[in-house]
Amino acid sequence: MSNRNMIFMILFALVIFVGSKSVYVIKETERGVLLKFGEVVNPDIQPGLHFKVPFVNNVRKFDGRVLTVDSQPEPFFTQEKKALIVDSYAKFRVSDTTKFYTATNGEEARAMGLLAQRINDGLRNQVAVRTIQEVVSGERDELMEDLANDLRDVVKTELGVELVDVRVKQIDLPRDVSDSVYRRMNAEREKEAREHRAQGQELAEGIRAAADREVTVIAANAYRDAEQIRGNGDAEATRIYAESFNQDPEFYSFTRSLKAYQESFQGQGDVLLVQPDSEFFRYLKDSSGGK
Known part of the structure; x- marks a missing residue:
């Protein structure tokens, strides 16, 4: 070549x-x-x-898209000096490339670290002026909104990024405190369960006693009505028998004697000792009864 x-x-x-x-x-x-x-x-x-x-x-x-910085859970103290473990994240995007480059040397990881540090500082300030109840439920949305409003201008001026949103993912008590709270809550629930069971048993006993009392009253009333009906029936039967027998007293006497003979001589070994001229043999001697 x-x-x-x-x-x-x-x-x-x-x-x-x-x-x-x-x-x-x-x-x-x-x-x-x-x-x-x-x-x-x-x-x-x-x-x-x-x-x-x-x-x-x-x-x-x-990267010009919306990025996510996931902060590590950090302990913060509330207004009552109670510790809470707060886990949060934020959404941001690069808005001022010059400021972003000079503040972070264009390193995304460094920008996330600086932003996470400022978010934790803001959370610490927001949690410190609120009670546990307000942080957990009462003013949780307000806390995130106040934090985002406080940080937007700061991170835009210092880091050249636009803070889109800040959210609290989870709020927990420290391990030792959460165990104590769990035990106390468990004891309270068991106490409440015992109270409900006792109230239920008391109500059941009342219902059972009322039912037993009602059954007794109903049975007594039914027995009374049955006895009255039975007494009225017996009286009516007696009246009918009396009227029937009064129409022919001799026939009534005759049928009674026959029934007495039948009941007296049912068994083969029955022995009856009476006088031959006894009234018992009245119709055996004479079918007309001595008339």
């Missing part, structure tokens, strides 16, 4: 190398800044294909 061809190939490779260093692309999801010897000369490069001066200009790209 001749020296001329070698020089041509070297120049061609150099052009390709310089050209690759002169062209860059900014995506729709990215934000970029153009630097000249480390100084920002274009803080907001629009998406698309761009050119730069190799070895003079440098381009730093940042």
Whole structure:
């Protein structure tokens, strides 16, 4: 290979190398800044294909989408000096690329760390002026709204990011306190359950006693009515018998004697000792009864 061809190939490779260093692309999801010897000369490069001066200009790209910083759970003290473990997260996006680059050197992880630190400081201040009840349920939404309002201007000025939202994921008591609270709550629930059982048993006994009393009253009334009906029936039967027997007293006497004979001589070994002229044999001697 001749020296001329070698020089041509070297120049061609150099052009390709310089050209690759002169062209860059900014995506729709990215934000970029153009630097000249480390100084920002274009803080907001629009998406698309761009050119730069190799070895003079440098381009730093940042994610332009909404990012999430998940803070580690931290202990905070309430107004009553009670400890709470608060777990939170925040949504943010890069708004001022120049400020973001100078504050974090363009490092996303560093920006998240600084933002998480400021969120924890804000949470500490917000929790310190509220009671446990207010933090857990009463003013939880207000707490997050106040925290976001306090931090928006600060993080935009210091870090060059827009704070979209701040949310508290979870609020817990410390381990030793939560165990104590759980035991107390368990004891209270058991006490309440015993009270409900006692009230239920008392109510059941009252219902059972009322039912037994009602059964006794109903049975007594039924027995009274039955005896009255039975007495009225017996009286009516006696009246009917009396009227029937009064129509022919001799026939009534005759049927009574026959019934007495039947009941007296039911068994084969029955023995009856009476006088032969006894009234018992009145109709055996004479069917007319002595008339």
